[in-house]
Amino acid sequence: xxxxxxxxxxxxxxxxxxxxxxxxxxxxxxxxxxxxxxxxxxxxxxxxxxxxxxxxxxxxxxxxxxxxxxxxxxxxxxxxxxxxxxxxxxxxxxxxxxxxxxxxxxxxxxxxxxxxxxxxxxxxxxxxxxxxxxxxxxxxxxxxxxxxxxxxxxxxxxxxxxxxxxxxxxxxxxxxxxxxxxxxxxxxxxxxxxxxxxxxxxxxxxxxxxxxxxxxxxxxxxxxxxxxxxxxxxxxxxxxxxxxxxxxxxxxxxxxxxxxxxxxxxxxxxxxxxxxxxxxxxxxxxxxxxxxxxxxxxxxxxxxxxxxxxxxxxxxxxxxxxxxxxxxxxxxxxxxxxxxxxxxxxxxxx
Amino acid sequence: xxxxxxxxxxxxxxxxxxxxxxxxxxxxxxxxxxxxxxxxxxxxxxxxxxxxxxxxxxxxxxxxxxxxxxxxxxxxxxxxxxxxxxxxxxxxxxxxxxxxxxxxxxxxxxxxxxxxxxxxxxxxxxxxxxxxxxxxxxxxxxxxxxxxxxxxxxxxxxxxxxxxxxxxxxxxxxxxxxxxxxxxxxxxxxxxxxxxxxxxxxxxxxxxxxxxxxxxxxxxxxxxxxxxxxxxxx
Numbered sequence: 127x128x129x130x131x132x133x134x135x136x137x138x139x140x141x142x143x144x145x146x147x148x149x150x151x152x153x154x155x156x157x158x159x160x161x162x163x164x165x166x167x168x169x170x171x172x173x174x175x176x177x178x179x180x181x182x183x184x185x186x187x188x189x190x191x192x193x194x195x196x197x198x199x200x201x202x203x204x205x206x207x208x209x210x211x212x213x214x215x216x217x218x219x220x221x222x223x224x225x226x227x228x229x230x231x232x233x234x235x236x237x238x239x240x241x242x243x244x245x246x247x248x249x250x251x252x253x254x255x256x257x258x259x260x261x262x263x264x265x266x267x268x269x270x271x272x273x274x275x276x277x278x279x280x281x282x283x284x285x286x287x288x289x290x291x292x293x294x295x296x297x298x299x300x301x302x303x304x305x306x307x308x309x310x311x312x313x314x315x316x317x318x319x320x321x322x323x324x325x326x327x328x329x330x331x332x333x334x335x336x337x338x339x340x341x342x343x344x345x346x347x348x349x350x351x352x353x354x355x356x357x358x359x360x361x362x363x364x365x366x367x368x369x370x371x372x373x374x375x376x377x378x379x380x381x382x383x384x385x386x387x388x389x390x391x392x393x394x395x396x397x398x399x400x401x402x403x404x405x406x407x408x409x410x411x412x413x414x415x416x417x418x419x420x421x422x423x424x425x426x427x428x429x430x431x432x433x434x435x436x437x438x439x440x441x442x443x444x445x446x447x448x449x450x451x452x453x454x455x456x457x458x459x460x461x462x463x464x465x466x467x468x469x470x471x472x473x474x475x476x
Numbered sequence: 477x478x479x480x481x482x483x484x485x486x487x488x489x490x491x492x493x494x495x496x497x498x499x500x501x502x503x504x505x506x507x508x509x510x511x512x513x514x515x516x517x518x519x520x521x522x523x524x525x526x527x528x529x530x531x532x533x534x535x536x537x538x539x540x541x542x543x544x545x546x547x548x549x550x551x552x553x554x555x556x557x558x559x560x561x562x563x564x565x566x567x568x569x570x571x572x573x574x575x576x577x578x579x580x581x582x583x584x585x586x587x588x589x590x591x592x593x594x595x596x597x598x599x600x601x602x603x604x605x606x607x608x609x610x611x612x613x614x615x616x617x618x619x620x621x622x623x624x625x626x627x628x629x630x631x632x633x634x635x636x637x638x639x640x641x642x643x644x645x646x647x648x649x650x651x652x653x654x655x656x657x658x659x660x661x662x663x664x665x666x667x668x669x670x671x672x673x674x675x676x677x678x679x680x681x682x683x684x685x686x687x688x689x690x691x692x693x694x695x696x697x698x699x700x701x702x703x704x705x706x707x708x709x710x
Contacts, residue, residue, distance in 0.1 A: 346578070349567075349571060349574070349575060350575070350578060352564070352566075352567065353564050353567070353575050353578075356564040356565060356566055356567065357562045357563065357564055357565070359526065359558065359560075359562045360558075360561075360562030360563060360564060361564075361575075362525075362526070362545075362546035362547050362550070363524065363526075363546060363550055363555075363556050363558065363562060363624075364550060364575050364576050364577075364578045364579070364623065364626075364627065365547045365550040365551045365578050365579035365627060366547055366575075366578055367545075367547045368545075368547065369545075
């Protein structure tokens with residue numbers, strides 16, 4: 127009722143209590159704005175754009191992790207392998223397609239090639255997700271729920287080994303990369319030259335995240351996914367098919383990781399352990415903002431990118447993993463459930 | 477409509493129900509009464525499919541449902557309002573209700589039921605944009621019952637709706653159940669408030685230590701010596 131009597135003093139008091147209640151968020155927001163401005167001064171527009179591109183990428187990977195943890199309570203340590211599979215699929219789709227399209231000489235087809243490769247990677251990733259879920263997690267889930275998080279964690283680590291070594295066996299340890307997707311000159315933005323590939327990658331991640339947000343927020347299936355993450359029993363009682371939702375969510379997350387692997391093929395070449403770095407950064411993100419928090423993961427992606435860029439610029443390139451890790455440790459000490467403090471219900475329940 | 481045949485059920489190695497048999501006919505309002513730990517909630521959870529029975533059978537409209545998954549049982553028209561409520565706490569009241577109608581395909585039927593539910597619980601309409609987790613205990617109970625109604629069930633299993641509610645809210649909840657019953661919904665009610673329950677139900681079963689020990693029309697049960705001693709404190 128206090129809100130209705132919004133005289134000047136109460137508003138101030140309300141504002142102060144709001145800040146007190148959301149202290150971590152406020153500190154983080156102020157800190158990020160300062161860092162963003164400092165990076166802008168020191169590195170100029172190219173660095174800022176770099177932050178945005180990397181941020182989109184971490185956000186895309188981290189939302190997948192957050193979804194899988196929120197809905198299925200799986201700490202997914204084989205998420206990087208989905209990224210790797212995406213990169214391979216994109217490479218093996220794009221290279222032959224590009225040859226054929228270049229031969230036709232049609233501009234439209236040449237520009238279409240990269241998108242086809244990325245879509246193919248996304249589809250292949252989703253199918254891989256369905257196979258893994260049905261083959262590994264569904265049988266375990268039906269057998270026992272006891273010690274689920276630990277078991278699921280060990281399974282994903284094992285899966286990561288199998289997938290990386292299987293890929294080494296099948297493809298060899300060679301790097302397979304492409305110099306660029308779009309063979310056009312860089313675009314000038316605010317006096318800086320930015321490769322078109324980077325811009326396209328950023329747009330693809332933003333569009334994917336936007337679509338995911340819309341899907342989770344406004345569609346019936348998306349609502350069912352959120353329902354499962356909030357209360358599994360309640361979801362079953364209203365007639366939601368738990369198995370279907372879990373397989374679907376896993377496939378969605380895997381597909382998104384594959385899309386990010388594919389759209390960054392020009393930066394990360396395809397090789398068996400390419401997924402490790404992105405996986406670690408995606409984990410920094412979800413630990414920073416709180417496990418299972420999808421909205422937080424989007425913000426967190428940009429936060430980690432900001433930290434990385436800042437470290438590169440002010441401390442040195444080789445420190446760019448050290449500083450985010452140190453900050454993550456600090457956050458876990460001060461706010462164990464992450465800065466956006468959403469407690470994950472599933473963990474306590476199971 | 478619902479028939480339990482020698483049902484054995486429980487958790488892992490702990491058997492709670494021993495050869496429980498009872499029936500609920502179409503349109504009836506039946507109470508299941510018993511002391512704490514007698515297995516009342518276990519009975520409802522087993523019917524809803526959340527626990528798989530160890531033996532015996534559950535028939536719904538003549539079809540065995542004991543091996544069915546919970547979501548399929550829910551889609552057959554059995555709605556279980558659990559003691560823990562199992563609401564989606566980070567979603568609005570309206571979203572909770574719409575999820576209750578998840579298995580209902582036609583958008584129009586959904587909205588019609590929504591209107592009806594709001595009419596029944598005006599409080600929920602006032603708070604339709606509020607997060608379910610921020611509501612008071614009584615409101616949450618109402619929401620759970622309302623969500624259970626959204627799938628247009630033919631049988632509702634209601635678990636301890638008066639638990640932790642102040643008396644006037646308890647009556648509001650009971651009134652809602654009576655209204656539902658008038659609509660032709662069959663209700664199986666588990667309650668601690670034996671006195672009020674026997675007043676509003678048609679028949680009652682008494683469950684003690686996992687076994688049905690007594691059954692009969694509610695008004696007769698109220699006059700029974702054992703019931704008066706053990707549950708009514710007279």
